Amino acid sequence: MSATPGAAFPLPPSPGPAPALPPPPLPVPYRIPSLGYRLTIGSFRFLLWVIALVIVPVAVLGYLQKFSLGFPISIETEVVYGLVLSALLTARYVVKPTRAYGPVGIAAAAVTIAFFVTLLLQATYHLNVPQTPLAISVVFARFVELLLIVPSLSLLAALVTTIEDLRFPTERLEFDFPL
Amino acid sequence: MSAYVTRAHRSPPGLYRTARLLRRLSTVIVVLLLLYVGTAIYSAARVVESGSPSGSYSAEFAPNNTVEVLGSLAFSNPGLYPIQGFQVALQVLNSTGVFLGESRDGPADLPAGGSALFPIVIYVPVAANSPAGSLLVSDQPITVAAWGNATYAYLFPISVHFTENETWGAPFAELRLSAGSVSNSSGSTVVPVTVSFANHATISDDGTVAVTVQDANGIACGGATYPVAVSPGASYSQTETITLTEGCPLAGGSVDATYSTGGVTVVLPPEAIR
Numbered sequence: 001m002s003a004t005p006g007a008a009f010p011l012p013p014s015p016g017p018a019p020a021l022p023p024p025p026l027p028v029p030y031r032i033p034s035l036g037y038r039l040t041i042g043s044f045r046f047l048l049w050v051i052a053l054v055i056v057p058v059a060v061l062g063y064l065q066k067f068s069l070g071f072p073i074s075i076e077t078e079v080v081y082g083l084v085l086s087a088l089l090t091a092r093y094v095v096k097p098t099r100a101y102g103p104v105g106i107a108a109a110a111v112t113i114a115f116f117v118t119l120l121l122q123a124t125y126h127l128n129v130p131q132t133p134l135a136i137s138v139v140f141a142r143f144v145e146l147l148l149i150v151p152s153l154s155l156l157a158a159l160v161t162t163i164e165d166l167r168f169p170t171e172r173l174e175f176d177f178p179l
Numbered sequence: 180m181s182a183y184v185t186r187a188h189r190s191p192p193g194l195y196r197t198a199r200l201l202r203r204l205s206t207v208i209v210v211l212l213l214l215y216v217g218t219a220i221y222s223a224a225r226v227v228e229s230g231s232p233s234g235s236y237s238a239e240f241a242p243n244n245t246v247e248v249l250g251s252l253a254f255s256n257p258g259l260y261p262i263q264g265f266q267v268a269l270q271v272l273n274s275t276g277v278f279l280g281e282s283r284d285g286p287a288d289l290p291a292g293g294s295a296l297f298p299i300v301i302y303v304p305v306a307a308n309s310p311a312g313s314l315l316v317s318d319q320p321i322t323v324a325a326w327g328n329a330t331y332a333y334l335f336p337i338s339v340h341f342t343e344n345e346t347w348g349a350p351f352a353e354l355r356l357s358a359g360s361v362s363n364s365s366g367s368t369v370v371p372v373t374v375s376f377a378n379h380a381t382i383s384d385d386g387t388v389a390v391t392v393q394d395a396n397g398i399a400c401g402g403a404t405y406p407v408a409v410s411p412g413a414s415y416s417q418t419e420t421i422t423l424t425e426g427c428p429l430a431g432g433s434v435d436a437t438y439s440t441g442g443v444t445v446v447l448p449p450e451a452i453r
Contacts, residue, residue, distance in 0.1 A: 133341045134341045142335075146208075153204050154205050157201035157205070160198040161194075164194035171195065
């Protein structure tokens with residue numbers, strides 16, 4: 001076949017329609033801190049919780065005992081509850097991006113409730129004023145009952161979070177860890 | 180050409196919002212409770228700093244062979260919260276634990292920044308035949324026990340108790356009604372009777388002591404009246420000659436006495452004639 005003068009160059013054969021590429025993945029709308037970061041911050045938080053829940057209360061109780069002012073619960077009980085609660089609150093922070101967040105929150109609230117119930121059972125403060133014939137009793141059961149509202153609400157919140165994580169596993173992450 | 184993927188702002192889902200609301204609610208409550216207990220402790224400290232209740236007391240002889248102790252306790256509440264249902268009770272016991280008398284008052288409310296006065300009235304029986312008859316003639320330790328109950332800052336029931344040992348000063352301490360030897364005088368049978376005592380009480384013995392000499396059958400043989408005006412801490416001793424009725428044997432008899440003041444009569448312990 002000879003080429004006709006003035007005729008256009010023949011077009012190369014068409015390669016056909018381009019193959020369909022997979023769509024680019026949507027970026028996740030949250031940024032979860034690394035485990036190492038959470039453990040580091042968690043360690044600092046643990047220290048703060050221990051100071052707030054163990055060291056300060058024990059120092060106050062020890063100071064009061066110097067003046068023969070006892071407290072219904074022993075220092076040992078306070079230390080045990082304080083350490084357990086500090087550990088649970090720290091763990092709750094570390095596992096916040098996981099499904100364990102709700103259950104650990106439930107455990108922390110349950111320990112707090114157990115502490116307040118222990119306090120409620122001994123909610124009478126007897127004070128013999130040193131070197132006087134004066135004895136004073138203060139019943140603070142109603143105040144502890146009011147305090148119990150706080151961990152109860154936390155328990156409910158953790159329960160709701162547990163249900164949410166079970167039904168929609170990553171739903172809360174974009175609100176807990178926004179970009 | 181690159182495409183920008185933008186996400187529409189999404190409101191948190193219902194479960195998330197519920198959990199967040201519960202957490203925020205618990206935070207608000209714990210903050211309010213901490214504020215409340217902090218101010219309650221501050222208020223309690225102010226109440227304690229305001230000092231112990233002030234009071235004043237007086238005593239006097241009263242009908243039915245009693246000594247009436249009158250007084251009042253003034254309480255003030257400079258704190259931020261009211262003291263509600265305040266009740267005060269005072270009890271007096273002798274050294275062997277025998278109940279002598281009590282006073283109860285209340286309930287009353289002490290508003291924040293307010294004060295209240297609680298009257299105290301205690302009748303202590305001092306009849307010669309009562310369990311506390313020796314109070315008239317014997318100094319002795321007594322126990323004053325006080326209770327106070329109230330609710331502080333709406334939430335804290337408080338009870339206060341103190342026991343104090345006091346010494347009772349007898350108004351006729353070491354009372355003696357001594358009959359002397361019977362004699363004849365101007366055709367009459369007479370006997371000298373000496374009344375002596377010390378006033379260890381805080382009240383004056385101001386009145387008359389009526390003495391009656393009785394035979395063994397309790398029949399009055401004669402009597403006399405002794406005017407007394409003995410201030411606290413002073414002593415008294417006076418002898419009167421009593422004319423006896425004819426044929427009234429004194430052996431086995433007794434000398435009886437009553438003290439009268441301001442329309443009130445108190446029976447004093449009798450003394451046997453030896």
